[in-house]
Amino acid sequence: MADKAEEQVSQLQPTQQRKHSGINKAEWIDGYGPYRYCKPTSDQIIAYIADMKISGTFKKSGDIQSDDIDISKAPLIYEEERWRKYVALLSKSIEENINRNRIRYEETLLSVEVEEQVDARPIETTDDDVSQWTSDQLASAIVHPEAESDMPRLREMILIAEDTGFTVSQSEQLARWLLSFAERHRDSSDPQDEVAVWSAIRTGASMLTPDDTDGLRPLLEPGHSIETSLVMVKMLGRIFEAQPPAEVDEHQELAGEVCQIAENLLNRYAITISKSAAMAQLSIYALAAMASSKAQQIVETVQQLGVTWFTQQTLRELSGLRSIWSSRPVPVADRPQKLLDRAIQILE
Amino acid sequence: MPAIDLTQGPKTVSCYDVVGQRAEGQTRFVKHVGLLNEDNRLVEMDDEVSVLHMGPPLERGGTIKVHVAGRVPLTNDEIKKFSTWVEKIADEYKELRVGKRAQYIIYPPWKDEYDSNTGVRRYRRYSCAGFVLDGHRQVDIELLEIDADALPDVDKQTIMSAYPDARRYASQLPKYGLEGNGPWKVVLAGYVLHALNRPTDQIRRKPYQAKYGNEQF
Numbered sequence: 001m002a003d004k005a006e007e008q009v010s011q012l013q014p015t016q017q018r019k020h021s022g023i024n025k026a027e028w029i030d031g032y033g034p035y036r037y038c039k040p041t042s043d044q045i046i047a048y049i050a051d052m053k054i055s056g057t058f059k060k061s062g063d064i065q066s067d068d069i070d071i072s073k074a075p076l077i078y079e080e081e082r083w084r085k086y087v088a089l090l091s092k093s094i095e096e097n098i099n100r101n102r103i104r105y106e107e108t109l110l111s112v113e114v115e116e117q118v119d120a121r122p123i124e125t126t127d128d129d130v131s132q133w134t135s136d137q138l139a140s141a142i143v144h145p146e147a148e149s150d151m152p153r154l155r156e157m158i159l160i161a162e163d164t165g166f167t168v169s170q171s172e173q174l175a176r177w178l179l180s181f182a183e184r185h186r187d188s189s190d191p192q193d194e195v196a197v198w199s200a201i202r203t204g205a206s207m208l209t210p211d212d213t214d215g216l217r218p219l220l221e222p223g224h225s226i227e228t229s230l231v232m233v234k235m236l237g238r239i240f241e242a243q244p245p246a247e248v249d250e251h252q253e254l255a256g257e258v259c260q261i262a263e264n265l266l267n268r269y270a271i272t273i274s275k276s277a278a279m280a281q282l283s284i285y286a287l288a289a290m291a292s293s294k295a296q297q298i299v300e301t302v303q304q305l306g307v308t309w310f311t312q313q314t315l316r317e318l319s320g321l322r323s324i325w326s327s328r329p330v331p332v333a334d335r336p337q338k339l340l341d342r343a344i345q346i347l348e
Numbered sequence: 349m350p351a352i353d354l355t356q357g358p359k360t361v362s363c364y365d366v367v368g369q370r371a372e373g374q375t376r377f378v379k380h381v382g383l384l385n386e387d388n389r390l391v392e393m394d395d396e397v398s399v400l401h402m403g404p405p406l407e408r409g410g411t412i413k414v415h416v417a418g419r420v421p422l423t424n425d426e427i428k429k430f431s432t433w434v435e436k437i438a439d440e441y442k443e444l445r446v447g448k449r450a451q452y453i454i455y456p457p458w459k460d461e462y463d464s465n466t467g468v469r470r471y472r473r474y475s476c477a478g479f480v481l482d483g484h485r486q487v488d489i490e491l492l493e494i495d496a497d498a499l500p501d502v503d504k505q506t507i508m509s510a511y512p513d514a515r516r517y518a519s520q521l522p523k524y525g526l527e528g529n530g531p532w533k534v535v536l537a538g539y540v541l542h543a544l545n546r547p548t549d550q551i552r553r554k555p556y557q558a559k560y561g562n563e564q565f
Binding site: 159160162163165166167168171195198201202203205206207208209230231234235238239241242243274275277278279281282308309310312313316 | 425426428429431432433434435436438439440442450461462463464465466467468469470471486488
């Protein structure tokens with residue numbers, strides 16, 4: 001089928017350069033990373049690949065569920081190669097996905113048609129390739145007031161921000177924005193927002209100092225369509241593991257919330273569900289890392305539960321925290337260290 | 349033996365067993381490994397199975413065609429620990445379409461990424477083999493000796509065979525940890541199968557030391 005598509009495409013004559021094929025940016029409702037796609041009609045997909053700045057229309061016999069299409073792994077080609085070859089490769093990728101049942105209906109691609117033929121010359125890509133931006137460009141674009149008008153682009157920027165080093169001042173601005181984004185979008189029904197919300201929490205929280213952590217409490221709330229409490233509790237543990245407190249109980253309100261999560265999950269029924277067990281262990285880790293005196297009563301509860309595997313795994317995690325702290329160039333303050341040692345001792 | 353080439357016949361595999369895929373046209377070169385994301389089933393050569401794996405991206409429920417498989421028989425408690433770890437990293441899984449290459453690393457087999465100002469961990473990058481090895485470490489099973497001194501050299505040609513995308517992204521190899529022209533001490537997918545191709549008590553007692561040629565299984 002790919003050969004047939006390639007043959008059909010090869011018969012098309014390149015004519016003119018175009019960028020979005022007349023489709024408004026806001027209509028690129030789906031996609032991630034380097035590509036966008038939309039479905040203007042039930043038998044069409046229009047794909048746009050940022051690396052190439054070209055687009056095409058793919059017609060097939062049956063309805064395609066856009067959520068099931070994966071073209072992120074469509075072979076990229078070098079800029080000097082022909083647009084039509086690219087279209088053929090892309091159609092092949094779609095066909096492969098049909099074979100892998102990623103497209104719901106296994107009806108084969110009937111034809112590949114260039115809606116408006118394009119010149120083989122690629123358009124300059126520098127401005128649009130987010131991965132090539134400086135940290136300053138990226139930070140400015142993310143916090144731009146109109147950033148949310150192009151959600152695929154914004155999601156892409158959020159993911160790239162996770163792999164970008166920012167200055168302290170950029171981080172101050174971004175952390176607030178990213179965590180606010182997570183809070184505003186955690187009730188989204190768009191499945192693509194989930195990855196962006198979790199990434200925003202990881203990046204935003206990683207930029208915080210312990211003094212800023214009280215503002216994270218809303219993201220511990222359960223009951224939203226995108227579950228944020230697990231990643232939030234995990235990041236709390238990581239914030240304090242890297243920046244241990246100087247004294248115990250410096251963050252009592254936050255510790256109270258985390259302790260409540262642990263208490264609710266620490267029973268033999270809940271921890272048979274691996275997600276609950278994970279959440280309970282991450283909560284215990286966070287309490288120990290933030291040097292909450294509640295950590296001791298919680299590990300005593302773990303011990304009393306008498307569930308060997310759970311006790312062992314919790315012990316392993318807390319021992320890992322002790323290793324991280326002991327490898328720090330500056331020793332951890334005495335009382336937080338003793339609190340952690342005591343928690344480990346209870347579990348041993 | 350706990351690891352098997354499925355051309356020898358079907359094998360029953362269980363959740364978190366290691367499943368591997370060979371490179372096309374290279375009969376025994378293992379190009380990819382992941383953890384089975386299904387309960388007990390009989391698999392044959394080329395069957396599609398659901399996996400937890402570093403594709404990239406890190407994916408739960410993706411599929412691969414299985415050609416080789418191996419396992420350490422896990423106790424019930426170890427399976428619970430494994431499952432808990434899988435949930436702890438649930439926020440880091442992506443769907444295939446996200447295609448986040450930054451999540452991927454070739455050398456070392458895994459590496460934590462930190463915020464450059466605060467030193468707070470963000471997430472862990474993995475190679476496909478690294479993800480499988482780290483999963484087993486969560487239940488205190490060190491499958492493979494991964495110190496650089498203990499690993500064979502891997503040259504650029506082998507990297508290109510192991511990672512078909514590497515040809516296309518050759519200029520970006522440093523992003524995946526491969527600086528210079530090599531050779532490098534890369535943990536290849538085939539090593540994991542050799543590590544599992546030992547008696548269970550030996551697997552649990554001592555990590556396997558990979559040898560030249562172990563990229564094939």
